[in-house]
Amino acid sequence: MFGYYLDLALRSLKRNKALTVLMILAIAVGVGASMTTLTVLHVLSGDPVPGRSAHLYYPQLDPRPMQGYQPGETQPMRQVTWIDGMNLLHAGRADRQALMTGGRVAVQPENATLDAFYSDARYTTSGFFPMFGVPFRYGHPWSASDDESHARVVVISAELNNKLFGGRDSTGQTLRLSGRSMRIVGVLRDWRPNPHFYDLTRGSYNEHEGVFVPLSTSQDLNFDHMGGMSCWGNAGGGLHPSHTSTCVWLQFWVQLNSPAKVAAYKSFLVHYSEQQKALGRFERPPNVRLRNVMQWLDYNMVVPGDVRLQTWLSFGFLLVCLVNTVGLMLAKFMRRAGELGVRRALGASRRALFAQLLMESGVLGLAGGFGGLLLTFFGLWLVRRQPDGYAALAHLDPTMLLVTFVLAIGASLLAGVLPASRACRVTPALQLKGN
């Protein structure tokens, strides 16, 4: 039966080529537009550290003065001060933890053919690499004792290693950074979490550091700080924030492997705030948050509003295309009332006619899906040509490929239901008489 209906559908579609092409185009354009925007949305709201994100938490504290505090409403700071960061790090209450901040360093290649250039850097403690599951191509991360001894070591990205050493194993080599000699201990594989969840002050997408330096060493060597900084009182920012100033400029991440540990860590943060208040460092009552990666991204609204707006827009567009297809299919099916009447008179049930007509819309949907897929590839190519930071990430993955076809066939079947049910209601006698 399936094969027969398919044959009938193809015959019918071939009979009126212009209308068929029009319907396929309408579906393809609607699906293409929706899938392009949906893919961008999907990529941008994706999980930057799959498999780990549920266990990674971002503790927030509120060390500001009483002035301006509204109980229950005021959100704690989005970063931590040097003192609080160090205290939390040394308390070591989580399964893993790392204190970090952004910066930039001048890379001065030995190779005389390359000019010195600036690279984005991450100054962090050693917990960063195992906690975020950072993959290494050569070498290994630095150790906790390197953190303590302010070792002059550096881990570089695959990209920087390609640029400076042509992709060879460069561990053990010396790299001059902002006038200082550092020893390369590790080279990463390609690792670019998107969004750049661990430090959103540097931009949310397509940010990646070329150089990773121990936080303690970066402070010794006076490396430049880059990234958001919020101060209160009379403190001010700069490239070299003071460790005692009332400014937040560091990010502190922890890994907590079980819900019990999360609860325990939260009460530790409350306890810590109370203790700091008793010491006179904090003024506000404990005001803490402990968000995991996805909650943190949500709270910071990293997905650009324009992208959401475009998604709404394209689904509105798809709706118009569908209404259009319903109208055209209705026209087409009604026109064949005569043929359908004959089939009814020869004994085909309504159900059989319905199935036959739905098959036709399914074939249209499949063709529209292929067209839509091509248009999606074209749409994503257009998106990638845009200058936004996130644009380069717009690629179709297998899930979205599947969604494209499900959307196209589902939409056209849906569009086929009404016309098909109308058309198979023909009264055979009337049609035969008319003919």
Next chain:
Amino acid sequence: MEFGPILSTLRRHKITAFLLVAEIALTCAIICNAVFLISQRMERMKMPSGVAEHQLVMLQVANIGKQPDAKARTEADLAALRRIPGVKQVALVSQVPFTNSSSNSSIRLDPKQKLPTLNATQYFGQDLIKTFGAQLVAGRDFRPDEYMDYDAVMRNVDLVRNRTPSVIITSELAERLWPGESALGKRLYFADIGVRVIGVVKSLIRPSLFLGDDAAQWSMVFPLRMNTDNASRYVLRTDPRDRQRVLAAAATTLRKLDPHRIILKKRTLDEIRSDFFRNDRAMAGTLLGVIIALLTVTALGIVGLASFWVAQRRRTIGVRRALGATRSNILRYFQTENFVLATIGIAIGMMLAWGINLFLMQHYELPRLPWFYLPVGAVALWLIGQLAVLGPALRASNVPPVVATRSV
């Protein structure tokens, strides 16, 4: 024109008529909002900066390692840059409009106030007003003796605590802080430090609009002198025609003075501005594309349905022709029919447009859709409808009366 027969025909083809109306309504609703969004983006791209944009170029420079003699080096840099032919003004400033990187501060009108009044951006740099070409509308620019070293003040805030330093603010900030009054001589507070307004500029945009466009003009300028260690942006003012030459010459000059430094960026302010609004431009382009695609799809839909109708009514048309209807009667009939359907669709579409706008207002902080955007969608759809129906209607008018006499 006879509406009676049209309405009775439509009543017999409810579903097809309904689909056409629905399509027109949806298209109309989306187009009204899309046109409004485009105009919003265009408006945003015209946002005034208050600086002489076409005359400014910027070089961002970074040194390798800390500079012990930053102050002397800064003076040497500035002197060398001033000597470049065509350069009218030079300044080393802490931040530049449209660069998305800024230093901001909460301010209070009374030091004891619980919550800050607002958050404004702070510009530092000697000769900043003159170099930017910001237009003073009240008071005066800073006197040379008012400038202090940024480093010295940061090291020891007591230097300014009892001196009440001067500040220049924008007219919009002045109006916001002291509505209807002159801002000159008034005081602002940063924590416990007071500053006095000595001048008001017409406009000076903040470098990043993280607080929304309404706060775009909340800017302050302080008489603080920067050096190469705490500021990286040289701004040069020149004739628009000389910009590229001056940029190149400035880069060469700066590298000659210190071959180890790295020029991170060298651009004209026009380029920087264009970059800043690129998302708006891209969005406006996308919306325009959607409008065109929507109108095309709708037009094709109308062509398809009208063709179907014409084919279905061939006999009726033949009968009408045989009974004495002229070709133009038939043509007019289909045109009127489309007009009626479009009008119903447009009426529903306008309500829908208003609904979509309410949704957007809630989720995307968009203003209310002004009424005059509604006719835009209406006219577009009437036109598209008439254009689309013309072909099938002409075909209908060519149906010969003899059709009426044939049985099939």
